[in-house]
Amino acid sequence: AQSVSQHNHHVILSEAASLELGCNYSYGGTVNLFWYVQYPGQHLQLLLKYFSGDPLVKGIKGFEAEFIKSKFSFNLRKPSVQWSDTAEYFCAVMPLSGGSYIPTFGRGTSLIVHP
Amino acid sequence: KAGVTQTPRYLIKTRGQQVTLSCSPISGHRSVSWYQQTPGQGLQFLFEYFSETQRNKGNFPGRFSGRQFSNSRSEMNVSTLELGDSALYLCASSPEISGAAYNEQFFGPGTRLTVL
Numbered sequence: 769a770q771s772v773s774q775h776n777h778h779v780i781l782s783e784a785a786s787l788e789l790g791c792n793y794s795y796g797g798t799v800n801l802f803w804y805v806q807y808p809g810q811h812l813q814l815l816l817k818y819f820s821g822d823p824l825v826k827g828i829k830g831f832e833a834e835f836i837k838s839k840f841s842f843n844l845r846k847p848s849v850q851w852s853d854t855a856e857y858f859c860a861v862m863p864l865s866g867g868s869y870i871p872t873f874g875r876g877t878s879l880i881v882h883p
Numbered sequence: 884k885a886g887v888t889q890t891p892r893y894l895i896k897t898r899g900q901q902v903t904l905s906c907s908p909i910s911g912h913r914s915v916s917w918y919q920q921t922p923g924q925g926l927q928f929l930f931e932y933f934s935e936t937q938r939n940k941g942n943f944p945g946r947f948s949g950r951q952f953s954n955s956r957s958e959m960n961v962s963t964l965e966l967g968d969s970a971l972y973l974c975a976s977s978p979e980i981s982g983a984a985y986n987e988q989f990f991g992p993g994t995r996l997t998v999l
Contacts, residue, residue: 800985811886812973812990819985858926870939871988873918875925 770795772861774874781849782882789844789877791859801842802860803833812858818842851883884909887976887991895997901962904994908955908976914986915957917949920971932957969998
């Protein structure tokens with residue numbers, strides 16, 4: 769069965785620091801990749817997605833993620849975080865083969881940004 | 884557009900009871916998915932409905948079931964509740980663009996179920 773690993777469960781940063789959250793998945797076939805974010809008191813919402821093409825994708829609020837197929841990774845990055853980026857971040861993988869489209873989510877990374 | 888709504892927001896039940904949760908998707912969305920979120924397991928996919936048919940199913944026991952109505956509203960039912968069913972149950976709707984695998988999901992606030 770496929771799995772998604774988010775290595776950092778809790779990350780604490782100061783404003784203006786750079787952010788990189790790791791996401792690795794185990795699935796040999798073609799996948800679609802997503803990062804979702806949940807701000808305090810709000811619903812889960814899409815941050816960015818990768819379907820095909822340029823492996824460097826840009827999302828909302830200055831976030832970007834790079835798909836490295838050889839490493840089965842889809843890491844999330846932001847050059848300079850803000851206090852408002854405090855949230856929980858989830859990586860999700862959707863397999864494209866087998867005819868059964870069941871997404872697998874990572875367990876999430878809690879990010880706290882100190883002002 | 885109004886977002887995904889879920890009712891009730893909180894629910895307390897005892898072991899052995901059954902429960903029904905409701906989800907109203909964003910207007911125009913025909914795909915509705917359900918997830919169970921717990922601290923230990925994270926977000927786990929329960930099932931997805933599209934046009935009143937279950938299209939995908941996760942690895943949960945048969946006590947977990949669902950259905951979708953012609954207006955795309957969906958219900959999820961859990962029978963014979965167990966303590967381990969305590970969780971946040973999330974509903975997500977999707978526009979059907981180029982197939983299920985390409986759908987961005989729009990999540991609701993969830994129903995917090997506590998089983999005593």
